[in-house]
Amino acid sequence: AQSVxxxxxxxSVSEGALVLLRCNYSSSVPxxxxxxxxxxxxxxxxxxKYTSAATLVKGINGFEAEFKKSETSFHLTKPSAHMxxxxxxxxxxxxxxGTALIFGKGTTLSVSS
Amino acid sequence: EAGVxxxxxxxxxxxxxxxxxxxxxxxxxATLYWYQQILGQGPKLLIQFQNNGxxxxxxxxxxxxxxxxxxxxxxxxxxxxxxxxxSAVYLCASSTGLAGEFDEQFFGxxxxxxxx
Numbered sequence: 001a002q003s004v005x006x007x008x009x010x011x012s013v014s015e016g017a018l019v020l021l022r023c024n025y026s027s028s029v030p031x032x033x034x035x036x037x038x039x040x041x042x043x044x045x046x047x048x049k050y051t052s053a054a055t056l057v058k059g060i061n062g063f064e065a066e067f068k069k070s071e072t073s074f075h076l077t078k079p080s081a082h083m084x085x086x087x088x089x090x091x092x093x094x095x096x097x098g099t100a101l102i103f104g105k106g107t108t109l110s111v112s113s
Numbered sequence: 114e115a116g117v118x119x120x121x122x123x124x125x126x127x128x129x130x131x132x133x134x135x136x137x138x139x140x141x142x143a144t145l146y147w148y149q150q151i152l153g154q155g156p157k158l159l160i161q162f163q164n165n166g167x168x169x170x171x172x173x174x175x176x177x178x179x180x181x182x183x184x185x186x187x188x189x190x191x192x193x194x195x196x197x198x199x200s201a202v203y204l205c206a207s208s209t210g211l212a213g214e215f216d217e218q219f220f221g222x223x224x225x226x227x228x229x
Contacts, residue, residue, distance in 0.1 A: 004155075032215065043117070043204060043220035044156070051215045090155050098208070098216045100146055100169060103155025 002027045004093050006104035014112050019063075019078040021107050023091030026072065033074045034092040034101065035065055044090065050074060061085070086111045115139065117221035119205050125227045131193035134224045136205030138186070143210030144168075145182055146218065147190050150202040159203075162188065163210055192226075200228045 007022040025031060032051050036044040048059025055067040065076045074091060088108050092101040118137040126132050138145050143164050148156035159178065161168040164185035173180070177196070182188040192199055202225050206218040 009153075036220075041122075041222065043222045044206075045220070046217060049215060049217075092155070098144065098210065100148075100158035100161050101156070101218065103157070105153065105155050 004104035010108045012110040013081045019081045021076040023074045031093045036090045038088040081111045119221040129194040133191045136188045138207030142207035144208045146206040148204040195228045
């Protein structure tokens, strides 16, 4: 069965510091992997996606993620946090184009000045 | 281009009452999803439509939940009767449904349901 595990339900960083949000997955077939961001009272917005092309994926707002098959990981990073990055982040997986997403439990990112 | 619309945004009901949510996907999108997001958890699929046909409803509690997508456009999700554990945000998403490597899902703002 496919699953997504996000390590750390809450991550706190200072403005300008490195952001690292961890995601590990389990899948019996090569997966498609995604990171979504959710701001309060809003829907989910796609940050970036891995679809079997380059293993280092660049997304919006300066975020990037690296697919590591040997570690079954897809961690999200940003070199320098901004106050506006404070939100909930979800890692998600699908094993076939056009199928529903399987989400992790989410990580809340707090950014302090 | 207009996004996915959902209404109402908030709903408070007593347990054992019924409730309905409405979703209008992005124009031309053939695939529509309903997800349930319980507080502190990630969204979980309830049902997926391709046009007006059901693709996957394996996680839909069919004794109390029902959904339809008339004419392959708008969709409604109904709960009858509601239980306390149904308190959650109900997210609607749509995608083009075209065959290909990646078919991005666009999410609506969600309906927050509170069952008292």
